[in-house]
Amino acid sequence: MIKNIIVILLLLFDVAISTSGDCFAQKHNGYYLNPILQGDYADPSIMRDGSDYYMTHSSFDYMPGLTVLHSKDLVNWEPISFALKEYLGSVWAPDILKHGDKYYIYFTVAGASKGGNYVVWANSPYGPWSEPINLNVKHIDPGHATSEDGTRWLFLSGGHRVRLADDGLSIKGNVEKVYNGWRFPKEWITTGFGLEAPKVRYINGYYYLMCAEGGTLGPPTAHMAVLARSKSINGPWENSPYNPVVHTSDNDEKWWNKGHGSLIDTPDGNWYIVYHAYEKSYLNLGRPTLIEPLEWTNDGWLRLKKGVA
Numbered sequence: 001m002i003k004n005i006i007v008i009l010l011l012l013f014d015v016a017i018s019t020s021g022d023c024f025a026q027k028h029n030g031y032y033l034n035p036i037l038q039g040d041y042a043d044p045s046i047m048r049d050g051s052d053y054y055m056t057h058s059s060f061d062y063m064p065g066l067t068v069l070h071s072k073d074l075v076n077w078e079p080i081s082f083a084l085k086e087y088l089g090s091v092w093a094p095d096i097l098k099h100g101d102k103y104y105i106y107f108t109v110a111g112a113s114k115g116g117n118y119v120v121w122a123n124s125p126y127g128p129w130s131e132p133i134n135l136n137v138k139h140i141d142p143g144h145a146t147s148e149d150g151t152r153w154l155f156l157s158g159g160h161r162v163r164l165a166d167d168g169l170s171i172k173g174n175v176e177k178v179y180n181g182w183r184f185p186k187e188w189i190t191t192g193f194g195l196e197a198p199k200v201r202y203i204n205g206y207y208y209l210m211c212a213e214g215g216t217l218g219p220p221t222a223h224m225a226v227l228a229r230s231k232s233i234n235g236p237w238e239n240s241p242y243n244p245v246v247h248t249s250d251n252d253e254k255w256w257n258k259g260h261g262s263l264i265d266t267p268d269g270n271w272y273i274v275y276h277a278y279e280k281s282y283l284n285l286g287r288p289t290l291i292e293p294l295e296w297t298n299d300g301w302l303r304l305k306k307g308v309a
Contacts, residue, residue: 032075034255034288034290034291034292035277035279035288035289035290036074036075036077036274036288036289036290036291037057037069037077037288037289038288039285039286039288040060040285040286040287040288041057041276041286041287041288041289042057042058042216042260042276042286042287042289043057043058043092043093043094043141043197043260043276043287044056044057044260044262044274044275044276044289045057045093045094045095045096045105045199045262046096046262046264046274047096047097047098047264048264048265048266048267049098049125050267051072051267052070052071052072053070053071053072053074053264054068054069054070054071054096054103054125055068055069055071055077055096055274055289056068056069056083056094056096056105057094057289058091058092058093058094059084059091060090060091060092061087061089061090061091063084063085063087064082064084064085065082065083065084065085065087065088065091066082066083066084066091066094066105066107066120066129067079067081067082068080068081068082068083068096068105068125068126068127070125074264074266074272074274074291075291080125080126081122081125081126081127081128081129082127082129083105083120083122083127083129084120084129084132086131086132088109088112088114088115088118088132089109089110089111089112089113089114089115090109090110090111090112091107091108091109092107092108092109092110092140092141093107093108093140093141093142093196093197093260094106094107095107095142095143095144095199096125097144099144099146099152099168101123102121102122102123103121103122103123103124103125104119104120104121104144104168105119105120105121105129106118106119106135106142106143106144106154107119107120107142108140108141108142110140114134116134116135116136116137116138117134117135117137117138117139117140117142117154117156118132118133118134118135119132119133119135119168119169120132120133121168121169133169133170135154135170135171136171137154137156137162137171137175138156138175139156139157139158139160139175140156140157140196141156141157141196141197141198141212142154142155142156143155143156143197143198143199143200144164144168144200145161145200145202145207145233146202146233147232147233147234148232148233151163151164151166152164152165152166152168153200153233154171155178155198155199155200155209156175156198157195157196157197157198158177158195158196159177159178159179159180159181159195159198159211160175160176160177160178161175161176161178162174162175162176178234178235178237179195179198179209179211179228179235179237180195181193181195181211181213181226182211182213182226182228182239182240182243182244184213184214184224184226184243184244188214188221189219189221189222190213190214190215190218190219190221190222190223191214191215191216191217191218191219191222192214192215193213193214194212194213194214194215194216195211195212195213196211196212196213197210197211197212197225197259197260197261198210198211199211199261199262199263200233201263203265204300205231206229206230206231206300207229207230207231207232207233208227208228208229208263208302209227209228209229209230209237210225210226210227210245210261210262210263210273211225211226211228212224212225212226212259212260212261213225213226213244213259214247214259216257216259216260216287217257218257220248220251220253220256220257220278220280221247221248221249221250221251221256221257222257223247223248223257223258223259223260223277224243224244224245224246224247224248224258224259225244225245225246225247225258225259225260225261225273225275226239226240226243226244226245227239227240227242227243227245227301227302228240229300229301240301240302240303241299241301242297242301242303245261245273245294245302245303245304246258246259246261246273246275246292246304247259248277251280252280253280254279254280255277255278255279255280255290256277256278256279256280256283257277257278257287258275258276258277258290259275259276259277260275260276261273261274261275262274262275263294263302270293271293271294271295271296271302272291272292272293272294273291273292273294273302273304274289274290274291275289275290275291275292276288276289276290277290292304292305293305
């Protein structure tokens with residue numbers, strides 16, 4: 001049984017990032033309590049490299065942008081670098097990953113003349129990070145994936161994708177529609193369909209595609225994270241019979257608009273979903289980052305672990 005903890009991050013805005021133990025955690029009866037990051041840490045993207053975890057979030061209009069955080073236990077996080085020192089516009093929905101011996105962050109810039117989808121790269125998550133490279137491709141929320149033949153792809157909002165060059169720093173070919181999403185019940189109160197935030201993981205012979213749906217603002221029950229899978233990066237995509245993976249089903253719940261999830265595993269084979277949500281009655285404080293344990297079903301799907309309170 002795991003619930004997670006409040007972590008307070010103190011960012012130094014004079015170009016340096018504090019690494020002096022300013023992040024701290026608190027326990028309650030031996031268990032961690034959500035959220036793992038308190039404050040406006042929306043759109044989490046997380047990766048594991050050996051026994052180290054790295055995470056970044058939408059930085060919106062804050063500078064420096066795209067803070068990279070490090071953890072050894074998925075709960076206690078420390079800022080170690082930032083990937084953007086130049087203001088481009090509002091920075092949304094990044095995806096952090098390692099490919100080969102390099103680290104990449106793909107992200108969207110919105111609401112500015114320099115808008116679009118970008119990438120930065122580094123030889124270490126501690127930086128230094130490259131200058132941002134405009135990929136000159138539309139849609140939002142880029143998510144990186146590598147196919148069975150080694151080609152690289154960028155999945156985008158609306159169920160789209162585009163092929164990347166071998167170095168991941170430019171695109172090849174045209175954007176194509178490959179996934180229609182999971183159709184939630186018509187009676188659910190949402191903002192709209194809003195298929196976005198694609199994240200792809202290859203696990204046990206399947207590509208698992210997690211997306212957000214329902215809209216991240218509006219009714220407390222709008223947002224959700226859904227899962228699909230395919231034997232090939234080219235589809236067809238089969239939706240999980242256990243969808244949605246996370247979702248606020250009632251206005252009385254503590255966490256509203258749960259969604260925009262990323263899957264993460266531990267070295268010993270446990271799986272979690274990291275996602276964002278608003279705390280009821282505290283929408284002005286933004287979307288903290290939460291974590292919940294997952295379990296495998298007999299038919300090969302990930303769902304929230306039963307018996308976790």
